[in-house]
Amino acid sequence: FGTVMVHGASRPILPVPGLPQIRNILAQIEAPIISVLTERFNLASDPSLYANNGSKLRHFISQQEIISAATGRYDYGKLEYPFTLPLIVPDKTSKENAFPPGRFHQDSYSGNPSITSFYLDTLVSLFNRSTSFYFHLDNSTVDDDAVLSLDRTLLALLSHRAHIGKIVAETKYAANVTGFTSLIEAQDGAGIRALVTNTTQEAGVLSQASAAADAFAQAWVTSGASVSDAFANNLQNAAAKLFKELIDITTDIEVQYLLQRLH
Numbered sequence: 032f033g034t035v036m037v038h039g040a041s042r043p044i045l046p047v048p049g050l051p052q053i054r055n056i057l058a059q060i061e062a063p064i065i066s067v068l069t070e071r072f073n074l075a076s077d078p079s080l081y082a083n084n085g086s087k088l089r090h091f092i093s094q095q096e097i098i099s100a101a102t103g104r105y106d107y108g109k110l111e112y113p114f115t116l117p118l119i120v121p122d123k124t125s126k127e128n129a130f131p132p133g134r135f136h137q138d139s140y141s142g143n144p145s146i147t148s149f150y151l152d153t154l155v156s157l158f159n160r161s162t163s164f165y166f167h168l169d170n171s172t173v174d175d176d177a178v179l180s181l182d183r184t185l186l187a188l189l190s191h192r193a194h195i196g197k198i199v200a201e202t203k204y205a206a207n208v209t210g211f212t213s214l215i216e217a218q219d220g221a222g223i224r225a226l227v228t229n230t231t232q233e234a235g236v237l238s239q240a241s242a243a244a245d246a247f248a249q250a251w252v253t254s255g256a257s258v259s260d261a262f263a264n265n266l267q268n269a270a271a272k273l274f275k276e277l278i279d280i281t282t283d284i285e286v287q288y289l290l291q292r293l294h
């Protein structure tokens with residue numbers, strides 16, 4: 032494994048897993064995402080939280096991210112990237128610091144702006160409960176802190192999932208160095224996108240997300256949660272939109288990673 036110095040700090044040499052293993056990792060994060068989505072779905076929220084391009088949500092996230100950064104959450108190789116803090120410095124290939132195929136190479140791209148836009152523009156409008164599972168003696172149904180905490184948790188999970196695209200990209204590059212190198216040298220993003228796309232795999236991801244949404248909805252209903260008749264369908268619809276977008280953003284992250292792979 033070993034380490035190398037980058038900008039005065041030492042960075043570990045991190046090999047990436049093979050594609051079947053990474054796909055297992057991606058599969059394992061689906062249930063947690065649908066689980067938080069289900070929980071968030073069943074909270075009442077005040078639309079003004081998301082006004083002004085989500086400024087309240089961003090402020091809420093930025094406070095936690097300072098604490099998270101201090102405990103190493105966004106360190107090199109964690110595949111977790113902050114929404115509100117500066118990004119990690121990208122790697123540079125050199126003679127002394129070679130990045131052979133199969134070794135993780137940090138790039139400068141973050142999918143978080145796309146994830147935030149999708150969240151604010153699409154997902155939030157699908158969350159429209161008027162009641163909440165929190166009970167307040169003053170009869171208030173809204174709990175901004177509880178809502179924003181779930182938003183933040185969900186966004187961090189979505190971001191982590193999408194940024195695993197960086198190691199998907201590395202493992203695909205290692206498996207086809209010649210094919211990718213010419214596309215990278217030509218900075219052919221469309222060609223790279225075509226080469227990383229696997230529609231059979233996408234269909235499997237979407238069907239697993241659908242099964243998870245169904246299972247969580249049924250679990251809430253049979254365990255006695257107070258939910259509307261439309262809940263299961265609405266959750267299903269949101270999960271389908273979410274995972275379609277997530278695959279798109281993951282693919283963007285793969286493409287951007289590869290465009291910078293030889294930097």
Ligand SMILES: O=C(O)C(=O)C[C@]1(C(=O)O)C=C[C@@H](O)C=C1
Nearest residue numbers: 199228229232233236278281282
């Ligand atoms: O599993 C892959 O091959 C990936 O590139 C990941 C992923 C996904 O986001 O799940 C993204 C693009 C591919 O078209 C298929 C699936």
